[in-house]
Amino acid sequence: MVENRVVQGRMVTPKKLAEIVEGESVMEADSIEEADRDCPDCGGDVLKVGYMPSVTAFITGYKCQDCDWREREE
Ligand SMILES: [Zn+2]
Numbered sequence: 001m002v003e004n005r006v007v008q009g010r011m012v013t014p015k016k017l018a019e020i021v022e023g024e025s026v027m028e029a030d031s032i033e034e035a036d037r038d039c040p041d042c043g044g045d046v047l048k049v050g051y052m053p054s055v056t057a058f059i060t061g062y063k064c065q066d067c068d069w070r071e072r073e074e
Helices: 014-022
Strands: 005-007 010-012 033-038 045-052 059-064 070-073
Touching (some): 010 014, 014 059
Antiparallel strands (some): 033 045
16 A cells, blocks of 8 residues: 655655645544545646544545645535
8 A cells, every 4th residue: 555645746644745735733644545536726636635633623635746736625
């Protein structure tokens, strides 16, 4: 299983990817998956990661592999 993925030319762990989406540190992150969608900005591949920014919250984060586009879904 591939844990780390390349995002904008950098290798990131699930936790690091979650932190890029959240904009600050997170407690825990699930593994990175391919999201079944394209980036609305550049049409690039979008990755998906579920994570917990705090004990009471679970967020699904989306991040484009090629540009700055990201989205969080509560
Ligand atoms: Zn993009």
